Amino acid sequence: MSSGKLVVVQTKPIPKGTPEFQARVDAILAEFAAKVPDELILPTSITSNPPKNVTGIPRECGILTEEELDITENYDAVALAEAIASKKFTAVAVAKAFSKRAIIAHQLTCCLVDWFMDEAIETAKALDEHLEKTGKTVGPLHGVPFSIKEHMPLAGHYSSVGYLETRVKDDHDAQMMAILRKAGAVFYCKTNQPQGIMHLEGVSIYGRVLNPYNIGLSAGGSTSGEAALLAMRGSILGVGTDIGGSIRGPAGFCGIYGFKATSYTLPCKDFLPNGFAAELNVLCSTGPMCLTLRDMDLFMKVVQAAKPYLEDPRLVPIPWTGLTGPKSPAPLKIGIMTSDGVNIPQPPVLRALAWAKSQLSKSPELFNLKPYHPYQTATAMQNIRKAYWPDGGKGTRDTLAAAGEPMFSLTEWILKDAGTEPLTPDQILDLRVARDRFRVKFAEDWNKQDVDIVICPVFVGPACEHDTALYWNYTALFNYVDYPGAVVPTPFKALKKGEEDYPAEFATPISAEDEHIRRLWAEGDFEDAPVTLQVVARKYHDNDLFAALDTLKEALQLK
Structure with a gap:
């Protein structure tokens, strides 16, 4: 049993709601804490005074055995599935290792909303028994642990769409989860997401998700808990959703891989049981x-x-042909996008882009590089912000009010272009027509620039300080045109404050937003934040994107 002494590190407070609301939240948090055995609780010497970079604590804290450290640190999912199938590790040992590491990660980053190690071990036992009895795995993911974003239904567990009032216990798996479970996946936790699932920072009633590499920074959003957990090696595979950057943003902030498919490529059935008006x-x-x-x-x-x-x-x-699919005729035509035309990315991102260009330039027989300038980013962003909230934000305001839940600052930010009145059917149709016309113009411009893929930033910086995830251009642009995008790490991290600045060629701001981004850079501390890049392909060219990533693998040092 737990002593109830579970402490979760937080670096900035979140707003409080009504007394009734806070009582409900406190009860949920107490129920979570009661599941955690005393032997998995970190010493207060760590949680009361954590280092800026907490990624080393799971190895150093003494809670994990040498085998558990090996399991969680030295394998990816492909290798782990092979190790379980060959009986090097049992599924039980793997489930226990990742469950333990996940709860350590949670205490340092607030990445979880639910944790169920006992259930995972029971599932893993059944898998081990099946393998021992039949000599066969149940599927390609036999024993592979999976972490799941809060809003995705998982039988017997709670989900919500980012508001307390919407929290329900599900009696069935969503389609995606059912597929993964049938393939042998072991579920052991659900991860934190923002209020309303519409921030690029994971700040919710459960707390604020912290970036493991620098807890003064955001872990991104909305699939924030997944990204922080993966960066802490408390997970090996997770599932995200993305309507404005919610996979790519947190993957970028936390230095991991993430892929947003073209819409209707992968199943989202039951992810949002009552739908989301933005999807009009x-x-x-x-x-x-x-x-x-x-x-x-x-x-x-x-x-x-x-x-x-x-x-x-x-x-x-x-x-699906993916990494082994047919490659584009060499050389691969790559557009290097150093700016969206509205904002210039901060120095670490510019450094990574320059490195990528230099690396690829060494192989002209494989890569034909050219500058890429996106078509009318400002127009796309103006249109998409209106499209997100056709109800004028009424649903959000009403749902918060019903529970006495406070509206967080980033919720106010994303609603600022929604107005207060719902759009009429004709106005929604006008947005659809404008979107489709824009997509045609965007495709024409892409073709004119003659590129197969584009390499560009994920965000305006490597990560951002808390409550400042304001500018989504580099991801939301590609949601608006529905292009697939993958985030890949680079070897770089942000340097100590004051050790790098904008190169001379990018010294002049190009917009009021850009001026603000530069102020945030000058005032902030981004030390150790991972630096990642985004690779984008045409709509429904997801296979071609993966084939291109395979071609890029050696030059960009991809794992």
């Missing part, structure tokens, strides 16, 4: 978050092999 004009997508390129590919293979389109006719049945 901007479709949400889903995809994996993980630690290696081949794990992204594994996830795609497993899910697509299940033929999810037979259950959900909205899905487009495109066979």
Whole structure:
């Protein structure tokens, strides 16, 4: 039993709601804490005075055995599945190792909303028994642990759409979770997400998700808990959703791999049981978050092999070829996008872009590099912000009010263009027509610039300080045109404050937003934040994107 002494590190307070609301939240947090055995609780000497970078604590704290450290640190999902299938590790040992590491990670980053080690071990026992009895695995993910974002239904566990009033216990798995479970996945936790699932920072009633590399920074959002957990090696594969950057943003902030598929490539059925009005004009997508390129590919293979389109006719049945698929004729035409035309990324991102360009330039027989300038980013951002809230934000305001839940500052920010009145059907149609016209113009411009893929920033910086995730251009632009995008790590991290600045060629701000971003850079401390890049392809060219990533692998040092 737990002593109730579970302490979760927080660096900045979150707003309080009504006394009734706070009592409900406190009860939920107490129920969570009661599940955690005393032997998995970190010493107060750590949680009361944590280092800025907490990624080393799971190894140093003494809670994990040498085998558990080996399991959680030295394998990706592909290798771990092979190790379990060959009986090097039992599924039980793997489930226990990742469950223990996940609860350590939570105490340092607030990455979880639910944790169920006992259930995971029971599932793993059944898998071990099946393998021992039959000599066969149940599927390609036999024993592989999976972490799941809070809003995705998992039988017997709570989900919500980012507000306390919407929290319910689900009696069935969402389609995606059912596919993964049938393939042998072991679920052991659910991860934190922001209020309303519409921030690029994970700040919710459960607390604020911290970036493991620098807890003064955001872990991104909305799939924030997944990214922080993966960066702490408390997970090996997770599932995110993305309607404005919610996979790519946190993957970028936390230095992991993440893939947002083209809409209706992967199943999202039951992810939002009552729908989301934004999808009248901007479709949400889903995809994996993980630690290696081949794990992204594994996830795609497993899910697509299940033929999810037979259950959900909205899905487009495109066979998956991925990393091993046919390559574009050499040289691959790559657009290097150093600015969206509205904002210039902060120095660490510019440094990574320059490195990528230099690396690729060494192989002209493989890569044809050219500058890429996106078509009318400002127009796309103006349109997408209106499209997110066709109800004028009424649903959000009413749901918060019903529970006495406070509105967080980033919720206010994302609602600022929504007005207060719902759009009429004609106005929603006008947004649809404008979107489709923009997509045609964007495709024409892409073709004119003659690129196969584009390499660009994920965000305006490597990560951002808390409550400052304001500018989504580099991800939301590609949601608006529905292009697939993958985030990949680079070897770089942000330097200590004052050790780097904008290069001379980027010294002049190009917009009021850009001026603000530069102020945030000058005032902030981004030390150790991972630096990542985004690779984008045309709509429904997801296979081509992965084939390109395979071609880029050696030059960009991808795992």
